[in-house]
Amino acid sequence: MSETENIHNELGSIQIQKDAIGSIARQSTLQSYGVVGLAPKNLVENIRQLIKKDAKYGVDVAYAHDGLVIDLYIVVEYGTRIKTITSSIASSVKYNVEKTVGLPVRRINVHVRGLRISNMD
Amino acid sequence: MSAAELTKLSADERHKLVSVPIDGKGLKTLLEAGMLWLKTNQQIVNSLNVFPVPDGDTGTNMVLTMQAAFDEIENSGIDNVGQLSHAIARGALMGARGNSGVILSQIWRGFARALDDHPTMDVEYLSKALNEAKETAYKGVVRPVEGTILTVIKDIATQAEVSAKRTPSFTEVLADIVEAGEASVERTPDLLPILKQAGVVDSGGKGLLCIFEGMWRFINGEPLDKPLTEVMPLSEMDLEDALETIEPGQDYEVVIDFTPKATFNLEDYYEELSKIGTSIQVGEGEGIYRMHIHVPQDNRYQPIDHTMTRGTIKKVMMENLVAQMEEKNHSKNPRLKLTKVQPGETAIVAVSPGPGLSRIFASLGVAAIVQGGQTMNPSIKELLASFENLPTEKIVILPNNKNIIMAAKEAASMTVKNVAVIPTISVPQGLSAMFRLIPDADFEENVASMNDAIHDVETGEITKATRSVEVDDVQVEKGQVIALHNGKLVSSTQTIDEACEALLVAANTSDYERVTLFYGEDIELPHVNQLADKIRSIYPDHEIEVHDGGQPHYQLIIAIE
Numbered sequence: 001m002s003e004t005e006n007i008h009n010e011l012g013s014i015q016i017q018k019d020a021i022g023s024i025a026r027q028s029t030l031q032s033y034g035v036v037g038l039a040p041k042n043l044v045e046n047i048r049q050l051i052k053k054d055a056k057y058g059v060d061v062a063y064a065h066d067g068l069v070i071d072l073y074i075v076v077e078y079g080t081r082i083k084t085i086t087s088s089i090a091s092s093v094k095y096n097v098e099k100t101v102g103l104p105v106r107r108i109n110v111h112v113r114g115l116r117i118s119n120m121d
Numbered sequence: 122m123s124a125a126e127l128t129k130l131s132a133d134e135r136h137k138l139v140s141v142p143i144d145g146k147g148l149k150t151l152l153e154a155g156m157l158w159l160k161t162n163q164q165i166v167n168s169l170n171v172f173p174v175p176d177g178d179t180g181t182n183m184v185l186t187m188q189a190a191f192d193e194i195e196n197s198g199i200d201n202v203g204q205l206s207h208a209i210a211r212g213a214l215m216g217a218r219g220n221s222g223v224i225l226s227q228i229w230r231g232f233a234r235a236l237d238d239h240p241t242m243d244v245e246y247l248s249k250a251l252n253e254a255k256e257t258a259y260k261g262v263v264r265p266v267e268g269t270i271l272t273v274i275k276d277i278a279t280q281a282e283v284s285a286k287r288t289p290s291f292t293e294v295l296a297d298i299v300e301a302g303e304a305s306v307e308r309t310p311d312l313l314p315i316l317k318q319a320g321v322v323d324s325g326g327k328g329l330l331c332i333f334e335g336m337w338r339f340i341n342g343e344p345l346d347k348p349l350t351e352v353m354p355l356s357e358m359d360l361e362d363a364l365e366t367i368e369p370g371q372d373y374e375v376v377i378d379f380t381p382k383a384t385f386n387l388e389d390y391y392e393e394l395s396k397i398g399t400s401i402q403v404g405e406g407e408g409i410y411r412m413h414i415h416v417p418q419d420n421r422y423q424p425i426d427h428t429m430t431r432g433t434i435k436k437v438m439m440e441n442l443v444a445q446m447e448e449k450n451h452s453k454n455p456r457l458k459l460t461k462v463q464p465g466e467t468a469i470v471a472v473s474p475g476p477g478l479s480r481i482f483a484s485l486g487v488a489a490i491v492q493g494g495q496t497m498n499p500s501i502k503e504l505l506a507s508f509e510n511l512p513t514e515k516i517v518i519l520p521n522n523k524n525i526i527m528a529a530k531e532a533a534s535m536t537v538k539n540v541a542v543i544p545t546i547s548v549p550q551g552l553s554a555m556f557r558l559i560p561d562a563d564f565e566e567n568v569a570s571m572n573d574a575i576h577d578v579e580t581g582e583i584t585k586a587t588r589s590v591e592v593d594d595v596q597v598e599k600g601q602v603i604a605l606h607n608g609k610l611v612s613s614t615q616t617i618d619e620a621c622e623a624l625l626v627a628a629n630t631s632d633y634e635r636v637t638l639f640y641g642e643d644i645e646l647p648h649v650n651q652l653a654d655k656i657r658s659i660y661p662d663h664e665i666e667v668h669d670g671g672q673p674h675y676q677l678i679i680a681i682e
Contacts, residue, residue, distance in 0.1 A: 030263045033220050037263060077261045079230055081217045088220040118260055 005063055005103060021101055022059040025070050028096040029059070034085035039073040039113035067106035068097065074110060078117040086110040127154055128344055139340055141291050142241030145200040151336045152194070152209060156187040157345045158335025159328060164464065164512060165348060166331065168405045169324035179324035181514075181537050182219030186226060187332065189216020202242045206233035206250070218537060221325040224258055224270050228329070231257030244294045248285035251278040251298075268313025270325030276305035277333065292340055299337045302330040310383045320381045320432065371399060371415035374440045375424045378411050381432035390431060397423045409435060415442065460486045467564050468511045470518045471551055472499060472525050475671030478548055478639060478678075485555040487519075494522050494548075495674050504532035508540055515564045516540045517571060521551040523608065541568040546608060547580040548639065548670070549680030579628040580607050581679035583620050602676075617644070617676055618652055625656065628681050636663055637680040639670030644677065 004015040029035055038058025040046035049057050060071035070093060076085055090108040097105050127150070130138075138147045159166070159180075166180030193212025199205045210233040213226035235253035236242060242250070255278040258271055265271050280301035284294040309323040310316040316323055338345060375398075387403065390412075394401045398416035405411075410432070414424050425437055460483070462468040471487045473479040474494025482490060489507045493499035508516050516538055520529040523546040533540035541564075545551040554571040562570075582605040589599045597603055597613040604612040604624035612623035630636060636656060640649045646669075653667050670678055 027264075031266050033224055033262050035263060036261075077227075079214065080227065080261060081214065081223050084217055084219060084223050088223075 005068075007102070016101055016103070018061045018063075021061045021068065021070075021097060021103075024097050024100055025061065025072065025093050026057070026059045028093045029072055029074060029089055032085070032089045032092055034076050034080040034082075035074050035089065036077050036116045036118075037075045039075050039111075041071070041073045041111075064106055067104035069107045069109070070097070070105060071109045071111065073113050075114040075116055076112055078115045082112055086112065127157065127339060128342060128346075132342060135340055135342065136292075139291050141243045141289060143202060143243075143247075143291060144241050145202050145205040148202055148205055148242065149194055151339065152187075153191060154339030154345060155332035155335040156184070156191050158338060159187055159331040160184050161346055161348050162327075162331045166324050166328045169321045169327055178509075178537070179219065179221045179328055182222040183225055183325070183328040185218045185537065186213050186216050186222035189213060190226075190229060192216075201238065201240045203233070203236040203238040203240070206236050209233065221270060221328060224261065224325065225329070227257050227261050228254040228274055231255065244281075244285040244289055244291055247291070247294065248278070248281040251281045254278065266313065268309040268311070268316060269323050270329050272309060272312060273302055273305045273323070273326035273329050277302050277329075295333065295337050295340065299330070299333050302333055306330050317383055320383060320385060372418040372441065372443055373416050373421040374400075374413070374438075374442050375416060375421060376411060376413050376438040377424060377428050377434055378409055378436040379428050379432040379434045381410055385431055393427060394424065397427065459483050459490065460488050462488045462511060462513045464512050464514070466513050466560070467515045467517060467558075467567055468513045469555065469558060470504070470507050470511070470516060471555070472504075472519065472521045472529075474521070474548065474675075475641065475673065477669035477671035479671075481552065481639075481668060481670075482555065485552065486558060486560065487555065493525060494672060495524075497673075498522070498524050498528060501528050501532045501535070504529055505535055508532065508536045508538055511538075514538050517558075517568060518542050519545045519551040519554055519571075521545050521548050539564070543568070543571045543575070545575055547582070548672075548678050549578045549580045549637070549682075550575045552680065553578040553682065577682055579633070579681040581605065581621075581624040581628055581677070581681060582608075582675050583617055583624065583677040583679070584675045586613065617648070618655060621652060621656070621677065621679070622659070624679065625660070625681070630660060630663070630681055633681050634663060635666070635680075635682050636660070637666045637668065637682075639668050639672070639678040639680070641670055641672045641675045641677065643673070649677075 004017050007014040007016070026038065029038065040049055041058065041060055045057065058073045062069045072089065072093065074089070076082060089110055093108055094105045097103070138150050163180040163184050166183065167178040169179070190209045190213035193215070194205055194208045197205070197208055199208060206229065210226065210229040213229045217223045217226040231254035232250045234257065235250040236246060239246060251274070255274045258274055259265050277298050280297050281294060284297040288294065306322050306326045309326050310321070313323065335345060391401060391403065394412070394414055397420055398414040400413065400415040402413040403410055412424065412428060416424060421439065425434065428434055468488035469486065470489045470491060471482040472491045472493045473482050474497075479490045479492070488511055491499045491503055491507050504518070518529050518533065518540060520526045520542065526542065526544050526546070529542045533542050543554050545554055554574040557570045557574040558567055584603060584605070586597045586599055586601050586603050590597050593610045595610050595613050597610070601613045601615065602617050602620040603610060604620040604627070606624055606627045611627040612620055614620045614623065625636070638649060638653060640646070649667055653665050657663075657665050672678060
């Protein structure tokens with residue numbers, strides 16, 4: 001799988017790096033209600049994050065034949081409706097990525113990796 | 122209590138309920154007033170939903186969340202403010218719908234946390250509770266976006282703190298809160314560019330304000346069941362109706378689509394327009410307003426000039442009504458007259474395969490029609506759009522085709538509205554269900570009765586075979602006329618008349634009273650009339666009716682009842 005996605009038009013081609021898409025997805029996730037942070041998707045990423053801050057942290061972007069597949073690994077606030085929050089994250093990430101990048105988003109998988117309990121009732 | 126009952130309370134009773142310290146009963150009444158006012162303004166809040174993220178309508182989501190919160194406490198009888206607000210928070214969280222619903226539930230959660238187990242609430246505690254509500258709401262997001270419901274709760278909490286120091290009167294603090302909330306909502310476009318682009322204020326913030334406003338209106342004895350401004354979705358604007366009544370001074374119809382400036386005020390705009398012309402309607406959708414007006418010939422450019430000072434014009438349509446009226450009188454195809462529904466009423470959506478059938482459905486009281494039928498099934502999106510465009514929550518859909526039932530069910534599951542699918546597999550079944558509709562009856566009653574109606578009627582369909590096949594022990598050659606009884610092949614013949622006779626026999630017509638023929642676009646009326654005469658001679662005691670159905674493919678759709 002390539003690291004960039006090409007869009008061809010009559011003037012030439014545009015290449016968009018996965019990282020760029022990842023950071024848009026990440027930004028839009030962090031602005032969504034109920035999200036308190038992103039989580040490492042695996043051990044390797046966890047260790048890498050300790051050494052160097054990475055824009056893709058918690059976000060995985062892949063190209064399928066008919067569009068983008070984005071995986072998000074998140075931590076949510078305890079006491080919120082996870083179902084509602086995840087679906088609103090998915091729609092706002094889809095909207096923002098499609099609006100800024102112009103590539104269709106086929107799937108968004110939201111993985112809830114933890115809950116943050118900030119204040120017990 | 123209903124809105125009317127709430128406003129019927131005397132001033133003394135109202136003031137007693139909200140005099141400090143406020144107990145559980147007082148908070149419950151206030152919550153209900155807030156919920157009712159939000160419900161009344163639901164469509165206004167919905168129409169502010171410019172962000173094209175499909176997470177439902179903000180107004181509807183917030184109402185459902187508040188309703189769940191209220192249901193939780195309605196019969197609880199808790200008199201302790203702290204415990205009651207915990208119950209509210211629990212109900213709101215359980216019933217939270219959409220992003221705005223979750224934020225609202227978090228606001229209640231913070232509110233409850235601050236009140237802890239206090240039996241009553243004074244203004245100081247109100248201020249503390251609102252502050253904690255703000256904290257909890259903000260904690261829910263790493264990068265809070267200003268210009269949203271978050272900003273509004275923040276401004277409200279700040280104001281509450283200031284006011285609580287000034288006065289111990291709950292009523293005064295609430296008045297300050299509402300004022301601060303209004304200012305905050307007005308400010309949202311300055312903080313969030315996307316709102317400014319669309320020329321609206323934030324919908325979640327507006328919804329939250331409605332809740333506090335409702336409490337304030339209740340205390341002041343103002344009605345809770347009449348919105349300040351009526352907002353009509355674009356699809357609801359009935360330009361056809363306006364057309365039919367041309368009076369002197371209504372020579373031209375001008376329709377302008379425009380994006381208003383941030384300072385746009387709908388009521389002022391209405392008033393300014395009323396000086397120019399008549400039949401004024403202003404609709405709103407997706408951040409665009411559509412204005413409709415009738416003006417005398419000399420004034421025909423004034424609405425354009427005027428609207429230009431209020432926003433950016435996207436499109437202008439101008440029509441000479443006098444000329445159009447003459448044309449319309451000659452036209453054979455009158456427009457459909459669909460039934461208008463009000464919020465809270467039951468609306469019927471029917472799928473219709475032809476223009477004639479659409480007219481029949483419309484005359485029976487259908488509120489929306491989706492074109493579609495055999496080989497041209499409407500998409501789930503079209504069905505969903507028809508639900509969303511209706512201003513009510515209670516919708517019944519008649520798919521009228523076996524292949525559309527699934528799509529209708531799917532669409533029904535995707536909307537937040539309450540949609541009942543009546544599994545009608547044919548047009549006669551759909552019509553039969555329509556006859557059972559009682560506009561004033563309860564939604565559930567209507568649905569049950571319409572479901573029963575399906576079995577009242579036998580359906581016959583006459584069409585031409587598209588290929589040679591043997592089904593249900595009947596041998597069919599391509600091009601032959603075939604008759605289907607309740608979807609089952611009963612006969613294959615050379616002529617429509619023969620097929621029709623065979624069908625009527627198969628359907629045990631003698632046991633019924635009435636035969637209605639809906640003829641399609643592939644058959645001539647004289648032929649149908651001859652056929653009807655022939656049927657009359659075979660079944661002299663039956664009532665035979667002929668209607669223009671206009672459906673493709675099927676020469677005849679027959680209802681036997």
